[in-house]
Amino acid sequence: NYEKQLEIKQNRVISCLERIAGFDLSYVEVAPIIGMEDPYYYRNKVQLPVGKNKEGKIVMGFYAKRTHSIINMETCYIQSDINNDIFKIVGEFLQRNNISIYNEKTHKGLVRHIITRVAFTTGEVMVCLVINGKKLGKQEELIKELTKISGMTSICINYNLENTNVIMGEKVKTIWGRDYITDYIGDIKYQISPTSFYQVNPIQTKVIYEKALEFADLTGKETVWDLYCGIGTISLFMAGKAKQVYGVEIVEDAILDARRNAKLNNIDNAEFFIGAAEEILPGKYKEDSIHADVIVVDPPRKGCDESLLDTIVEIKPEKVVYVSCDPATLARDLKYLAGKGYELKKVQAIDQFPHTVHIETIALLQREIL
Numbered sequence: 001n002y003e004k005q006l007e008i009k010q011n012r013v014i015s016c017l018e019r020i021a022g023f024d025l026s027y028v029e030v031a032p033i034i035g036m037e038d039p040y041y042y043r044n045k046v047q048l049p050v051g052k053n054k055e056g057k058i059v060m061g062f063y064a065k066r067t068h069s070i071i072n073m074e075t076c077y078i079q080s081d082i083n084n085d086i087f088k089i090v091g092e093f094l095q096r097n098n099i100s101i102y103n104e105k106t107h108k109g110l111v112r113h114i115i116t117r118v119a120f121t122t123g124e125v126m127v128c129l130v131i132n133g134k135k136l137g138k139q140e141e142l143i144k145e146l147t148k149i150s151g152m153t154s155i156c157i158n159y160n161l162e163n164t165n166v167i168m169g170e171k172v173k174t175i176w177g178r179d180y181i182t183d184y185i186g187d188i189k190y191q192i193s194p195t196s197f198y199q200v201n202p203i204q205t206k207v208i209y210e211k212a213l214e215f216a217d218l219t220g221k222e223t224v225w226d227l228y229c230g231i232g233t234i235s236l237f238m239a240g241k242a243k244q245v246y247g248v249e250i251v252e253d254a255i256l257d258a259r260r261n262a263k264l265n266n267i268d269n270a271e272f273f274i275g276a277a278e279e280i281l282p283g284k285y286k287e288d289s290i291h292a293d294v295i296v297v298d299p300p301r302k303g304c305d306e307s308l309l310d311t312i313v314e315i316k317p318e319k320v321v322y323v324s325c326d327p328a329t330l331a332r333d334l335k336y337l338a339g340k341g342y343e344l345k346k347v348q349a350i351d352q353f354p355h356t357v358h359i360e361t362i363a364l365l366q367r368e369i370l
Contacts (some may be wrong), residue, residue: 002039013033014030017327017331020328022335023334023335028347031347033348033349034348036351043080044080044119044200045118045198046076046080048060048062049112051102052103058091060072078355078356080116083118090127102132110131110132115128115130115158115167119181119192120203121202122184124183125151127146127155128157128158129157130157130160130168156175156194158194159171185205185233186210189261191260195253196231196253197231204352205352208350209237211362212362213238215364216294218242220243221243221293222293223242224238226248227295227299228248228277232255232272234296236265239262242294244269244271246290248275248276249273250277255274278305282311282315293318294321296322298323301329303330306336312337313337319367324363325352327359338365341368344365346364
């Protein structure tokens with residue numbers, strides 16, 4: 001049951017911090033895990049491969065473990081329930097019109113994937129079909145059926161003609177509606193295109209960002225660096241309470257989204273840089289004398305590069321707010337920073353992905369006064 005899931009996840013975070021990092025948590029404020037009030041139908045994005053079963057019938061679902069054999073899925077209890085109607089409409093359209101389905105062994109066939117995005121606050125819906133070709137036949141018929149769904153805002157085609165397991169190609173064409181949908185996390189508005197990175201559980205994302213803001217405890221005088229900033233979601237959350245925010249991200253498209261979202265929200269104290277954090281941060285520190293009062297890191301599952309941790313130590317921010325999606329790499333990095341003059345003050349686990357093994361954790365480190 002869900003209560004037991006939360007208990008297991010909380011214990012996993014504690015175990016990693018004690019076992020891997022060697023922390024005595026009796027000196028650390030470890031809060032109870034924050035779960036979801038309703039841990040179902042929380043995902044706002046789904047990418048489903050399309051295939052055919054042995055009987056030649058179209059199937060859409062997820063791959064069986066360690067295979068590329070698609071398990072047909074009619075209902076899913078963790079993705080937005082509006083998807084059940086979307087996938088039924090698309091499946092019947094493909095079957096009825098005998099539209100060819102992509103075969104990854106032969107690299108023949110047209111339809112590869114269906115991607116949906118749902119904005120929980122605005123109710124806007126996007127459907128994107130990924131095809132191995134230049135045109136989707138009978139697309140007006142599909143548009144007519146999909147636009148019956150409440151909130152339908154954007155229908156588009158993504159062209160992926162490559163022989164690859166990468167889901168999306170580079171070119172996207174909107175065939176009905178807008179090129180994007182809009183959503184809010186807190187008071188911050190975001191434009192989401194088919195290729196935008198956006199947190200898949202916006203309800204718990206708001207909880208994470210509010211907790212990160214609480215840990216940062218900003219007064220309006222601070223300079224904040226947000227490393228691995230993505231599309232600037234945490235940066236824009238911090239900007240309302242900080243003097244200046246700088247975001248760094250190696251993915252160019254994400255930075256373009258971050259800049260657009262800052263403009264969309266009339267935020268003028270957030271600046272974004274493209275590049276590796278371990279290169280951008282020391283350069284700005286040494287050449288432009290830009291310091292940091294607070295550094296926020298939200299790295300991928302592998303954690304932070306050691307060179308970046310060394311840079312953080314060199315710059316000496318008063319606080320480091322570490323947002324992690326892997327307790328093991330979190331523990332490793334916290335141990336490193338704790339050995340370089342930082343003290344672990346607070347830990348908060350948040351269940352971002354109910355009914356899965358994944359867990360988000362936020363940690364606050366404070367520089368020790370020597």
